[in-house]
Every structure is written in C-alpha cells, then in structure tokens.
Amino acid sequence: MNTISPFSRLTQASEAFDTDLRAYMLGIYRNMGLGLALTGLVALAVAATPPLSALIFGTPLKWVAIFAPLAFVMFFSFRIDRMTTAGARTAFFAFAAVMGVSMASIFLVYTGTSIASAFFTAAAMFAGLSLWGYTTKRDLTGLGSFLMVGLIAVIGVSLVNLFLGSSMLQMLVSIVGVVVFAGLTAWDTQRLKSEFVEYRGHQALDKMAIMGALSLYLNLINMFQLLLGLMGQREE
Template sequence: MENLSQFNSRAASGAQARFDEGLRRHMLGIYRNMGIGLLVTALVAMAVASIPALTALIFGTPLKWVAMFAPLAFIFFFQFRIEKMTTAGARTAFFAFAAVMGVSMAAIFLTFTATSIASAFFAASAMFLGLSLWGYTTKRDLTGLGSFLFIGLLAVIGVSIVNLFLGSSTLQIIVSAVGVLVFAGLTAWDTQRLKSEYIAFAGHEGIEKMAIMGALSLYLNLINMFQLLLSLFGQQED
C-alpha cells in the first residue's frame, strides 16, 4: 500500500510539473508575441516620423482621422473574426494591427521630445511588469474587478473622443490620470485571466489563438499606459 501511495504521489507530482511547464510556455508565448508587436509598432512609428513627406501626408490631411481610428477598427475586426481565423492568420493580423498602431503613434515623435518618450515608455514598462507579475502570482481573485474596469475603460474612450473636439486641457489631464489607473488594473486582471484560461482550456485546440488575443490585451494595456503617461508628463518639442 505504501508503494502504491508513493507511486501515486510521484505521478501527481509529474503531472503537476508538466502542467506548470505548459503554463510557463503559454505565458512566455503571450509575452513573446506582445514584445514582437511592440517592436513592430516602434519601428513603424519611427520610420513614418522620419519621412517628412509621409508625415505631412498622413497628419496634415484628413488622413489623420484614418490613422487615429484604424487601430480601433482592427480591434473590432479581431473580436468578430478571431473564431474563423487560423492561428497563423490571427498572429499575422495581430502584427498587422501593431504596424497600423505604429502609423498612428508616429505623431508622438513629432510632438514630444525623445527624452520624454523614453521616460514615459520605461515608466509604463516598469508599471506593466510589476502589475503583470502581481496579477500572475496573487492568490486574490480579481474577477470582480472586470466589470468595474470595463466601465472605466468605456468612460475613458468616450470622454477622450469627445475631447478630440472640445480640446480641453483640464479634461485631458483628468482622463489621462483615470486612464492610467484603469489600464494598470487591467494589466493585473488580464494576466490573471490569461492564467485562468490556460488552467481551464489546456490542451484545447484554440489555446494558441487565446494566447494571441492575450498578447493583444496586454499590448494594449502597455501602449495605453505609455500614451497616457506621456500625455501627463511629456515635454513637447519647441
């Protein structure tokens, strides 16, 4: 009986080790796709900003509205088409979205100093890493925060769109401050959600596409924290 008990214990330990390794690979895959997406965005943004004729065409004409809202259209496209995409197709679409986001974000290189951009990015990255790590390791159930954060997100998006036409600097400061808090909370919440999804769907054929959607969620959290921090503390070019 003792031998059987030891055998069962070793089998359980082995199964747990394999599960933990699978979870680790899953999360690393999410962060890897996210990192590649960030790199694509940065390279495209710097490339567009370095070509005066191209920046004038995009940001000096009504095309600026296309550049501004195209990333949002991509997100809706993801939501409605992800189930019909192959894993390779979803990954390609994510990187295409990152490139479109790069075109949109080229404007920051025309507006803010390089030092401000670098400082805001490193601050946002530090916040992201800390919050994502906390979301992954905490034993606290963050599920209840989801609805609250989603409402906050909708409010931030709605007021931001309205302020595009109002141009209120005070309202922009308030929206940016609230937005940083919302995306900070979403970073921890999304990380825990992605971990829970793997626990629930490990071995499911759709787990790889879930990882790509997870990379998109975390990418958006970091990008938005970066932009909002830059809006709050960035120094504009003379």
C-alpha cells in the same frame, strides 16, 4: 518491479502543468514584445520620413490614422473565431503596424527623452502589475466589470475631447486611464492564466494566446500614451 507512488505522480503532473503554463505565458509575452517592436519601428520610420508624415498628419488622413487602430481591434475581435492561428497572428502584427502609423505623431510632438521616460515608466508598471496578477491568490474576477466600465468611460470621454480640446479634461482622462489600464494589466494576466487552466490541451488555446497578447499589448501601449500626455515635454 518499479512503481511510482501517487505522490510522485502528483508532483510530476504539477511540474508538467507549471512548465506548460510558463511556456504559454512566455509565448504571449513574446508575441506582445514583437508587436511592440514592430509598432516602434513603423512609428520611427513614418516620423523620419517628412513627406509621409506630412501626408498623414497634415491632411484629413490623420483621422484615418487615429481611428484605424480602434476599427482594427473591433474587426479582429469579431473575426477571431473564424481565423486560423496563423491568420490571427498575422492580423495581430498587421494591427501593430497600423498602430505604429497612428503613433508616429508622438515623435513629432514630444522630445525623445520624455518619450523614453514615459515608455520605461509604463513598462516598469506593466511588469510589476502583470507579475502581481500572475502570482496573487486574490480573485480579481469582480474587478473586471468595474474596469470595463471605466475603460468605456475613458474611451468615450477621449473621443469627445478630440473635438473639445480641453486640457483639463485630458489630464483627468489620463489619470483615470492610467489607473484603469494598470488594473486591466493585472486582471488580464490572471484571466489568461485561468484560461490556460480551463482550456489546456484544447486547440482554441493557441488563438486565445494571440488575443491575450493583444490585450496586454493594448494595456501597455495605452499606459504609455497616457503617461506621455501627463509627463511628456513637447518639442519647441
């Protein structure tokens, strides 16, 4: 009669856990990547259609384009518990499309080279920090509260500066913002890993993965926009 040793059972359980965790995280990154692709396509389409871009950014509709993503995120966060997994995924991609409309203006303001440079810089930072957050043994929980305070400050000052138009203040916000979203990338990655450990096998985990994709998406998008503001060259 063949028997499996306790060590073999433990090894198999560990391998199964690692496989499930990798699949969970890859699913989050896949949804995030699809959201980024949708945002880019919508932004390019709006920027490449002069009548549409003029209608949006040459009229008071620009304020709707600016604030719609923020309103969408708040709505999404409050309604996620009442959504199905399919509904949450649809809402995430709808948000990505709305963000694309909002971001179309960057193609009208900055050169293509500086946009690409800022994006690849942000993507490289994101990949490194997310990998660190996934692999580090250091508990980043305490960092979360500090980063959230920084995030609220960045959002508040950015909104105020929409009306002040101070270039010096904008530069300061951009530098602080890059640091905050860099930290959030590592913190969110570790948080998502911890959530999988806690809720593995629970039905709610699928929706939590969608929210995780949204969190990482926002970290990368915001790092990109802030870096573009710091290093981007404007169209002449």
